[in-house]
Amino acid sequence: MSDPSLHQSPLATLHLGGRESEAAPDALVQLAERRAVGKLNLRADPANTALMQALETVLGYALPLAPNRTNGAGERGALWLGPDEWLVTVLSGQENALLEALSQAAAGHHAALSNVSDARIVLSLSGPRAREVLEKGCSLDLHPRAFQTGHCAQTRLARAAILLHQTDDAPAYDIHVAWSFAVYLWVWLEDAAAEYGLAVGDGE
Amino acid sequence: MLQIPCPHCGPRDEVEFSCGGEAHIARPKESDALSDAEWADYLFMRANPKGVLAERWCHTLGCRRWFNVERDTVSHEILRVYPMGEPRGGGSGA
Numbered sequence: 018m019s020d021p022s023l024h025q026s027p028l029a030t031l032h033l034g035g036r037e038s039e040a041a042p043d044a045l046v047q048l049a050e051r052r053a054v055g056k057l058n059l060r061a062d063p064a065n066t067a068l069m070q071a072l073e074t075v076l077g078y079a080l081p082l083a084p085n086r087t088n089g090a091g092e093r094g095a096l097w098l099g100p101d102e103w104l105v106t107v108l109s110g111q112e113n114a115l116l117e118a119l120s121q122a123a124a125g126h127h128a129a130l131s132n133v134s135d136a137r138i139v140l141s142l143s144g145p146r147a148r149e150v151l152e153k154g155c156s157l158d159l160h161p162r163a164f165q166t167g168h169c170a171q172t173r174l175a176r177a178a179i180l181l182h183q184t185d186d187a188p189a190y191d192i193h194v195a196w197s198f199a200v201y202l203w204v205w206l207e208d209a210a211a212e213y214g215l216a217v218g219d220g221e
Numbered sequence: 222m223l224q225i226p227c228p229h230c231g232p233r234d235e236v237e238f239s240c241g242g243e244a245h246i247a248r249p250k251e252s253d254a255l256s257d258a259e260w261a262d263y264l265f266m267r268a269n270p271k272g273v274l275a276e277r278w279c280h281t282l283g284c285r286r287w288f289n290v291e292r293d294t295v296s297h298e299i300l301r302v303y304p305m306g307e308p309r310g311g312g313s314g315a
């Protein structure tokens with residue numbers, strides 16, 4: 018477990034703190050890092066109803082069984098990653114407590130849990146033109162007829178592997194990207210959003 | 222570029238996938254007993270048809286699951302997508 022006091026975003030090298038107060042009244046896109054998202058990778062057999070029930074009791078919500086769907090958002094939710102795999106999000110600092118509780122619920126069953134909080138960071142992209150920004154580098158159909166709030170997808174954005182999650186109709190998206198690709202993708206997003214006006218938001 | 226229908230995620234661009242080569246090639250059970258020629262046949266020789274080929278694909282950048290695909294190597298048309306372990310049906314050729 019990493020020492021929280023040593024925790025630093027990979028975006029620190031961009032010195033975004035000084036830009037969060039920049040006035041951008043006409044900005045049609047907002048971009049920020051969500052810093053408080055802990056992440057657990059969960060493997061479990063959805064056909065094992067006793068296990069699924071035990072996990073749901075701990076989580077307080079059901080794991081989404083339909084492909085590329087989510088339940089919950091932000092710091093509390095589960096994203097479908099595969100037919101027997103989910104990413105469970107939790108408020109930073111509570112990862113180990115939740116991992117322990119889920120492990121106890123899964124005791125005696127065939128399941129796996131890992132804390133993957135520091136594998137990826139989460140960028141929050143929102144605003145009336147956020148979808149157009151993504152469409153510059155993503156081949157998925159993100160039109161509301163095909164991709165809506167509560168949907169997620171593992172795909173590519175500007176050649177970087179991402180986990181995309183629409184969190185609001187506004188629209189707003191969470192973009193999970195590998196730590197080592199974070200600066201690259203941030204800079205790419207800034208460039209792609211420049212023509213719409215970009216506001217760099219407070220990291221939450 | 223192909224659009225490949227992942228059995229879980231639906232149609233996605235080819236760049237999200239890895240091709241695992243020809244499907245339904247079973248590893249010989251008693252490989253110790255094989256001649257070099259038989260072992261080489263298992264390792265290297267593939268049907269390589271001009272026409273319908275059964276291949277393994279993995280949705281590497283998506284759900285990371287393997288599945289089988291029947292693809293026409295001339296037109297690139299994808300004729301069928303079916304789970305790993307399911308025997309090849311329909312189609313012609315090896």
Ligand SMILES: [Zn+2]
Nearest residue numbers: 227230280284
């Ligand atoms: Zn898939």
